[in-house]
Amino acid sequence: xxxxxxxxxxxxxxxxxxxxxxxxxxxxxxxxxxxxxxxxxxxxxxxxxxxxxxxxxxxxxxxxxxxxxxxxxxxxxxxxxxxxxxxxxxxxxxxxxxxxxxxxxxxxxxxxxxxxxx
Numbered sequence: 001x002x003x004x005x006x007x008x009x010x011x012x013x014x015x016x017x018x019x020x021x022x023x024x025x026x027x028x029x030x031x032x033x034x035x036x037x038x039x040x041x042x043x044x045x046x047x048x049x050x051x052x053x054x055x056x057x058x059x060x061x062x063x064x065x066x067x068x069x070x071x072x073x074x075x076x077x078x079x080x081x082x083x084x085x086x087x088x089x090x091x092x093x094x095x096x097x098x099x100x101x102x103x104x105x106x107x108x109x110x111x112x113x114x115x116x117x118x
Contacts, residue, residue, distance in 0.1 A: 002047075003043060006032075007043060007044075008031070009037065010027075018036075021034070022034060022035070022036065044098060045096055045097060045098040046096070046097065046098075046100075047076060047094055047095065047096050048094070048095060048097070049079070049092055049093070049094050049095075050069065050092070050093050050094075050095050050103060051090045051091070051092055052065065052068060052090065052091040052092075052093065052118060053089060053090045053091075053118070054116060054117055054118040055068075055088070055091060055109070055116065055118050056088075056111075056116055057088050058111075059109065059111065059116070060085070060088060060091065062075070062078060064109075065078060065091060065093050067109075068107065068109065068118060069093065069095055071107075072095070072097055072099055072103055073095040073096055073097030073098075073099065074095065074096050074097075075093055075094075075095060076093075076094040076095055076096050077093065077094035078091075078092075078093050078094070079091075079092035079093065079094075106118070
């Protein structure tokens with residue numbers, strides 16, 4: 001199961017199977033670090049969905065979405081309804097960020113001499 005960033009959680013039905021995977025390093029060719037989950041572990045980043053509104057139709061593109069979010073994070077995915085919109089009211093994109101709080105910002109997107117508040 002994906003946790004965040006490149007972190008995954010493997011769950012085992014049997015403690016013996018878990019112990020075998022942890023001691024034999026059979027997963028080490030795919031995973032950098034392998035160990036049991038500990039409550040004190042901190043997740044360095046997270047994936048979340050972000051809504052973007054106020055973007056004009058002629059700027060509705062993956063390139064624009066990437067530029068809008070680049071100050072906070074990396075673009076991971078674009079919602080299928082955003083790629084094939086029935087409305088241009090909001091775009092929904094998935095991001096990966098190390099910010100631990102809500103991103104509630106209004107940014108200015110400039111096209112030639114026109115500024116759009118997004």
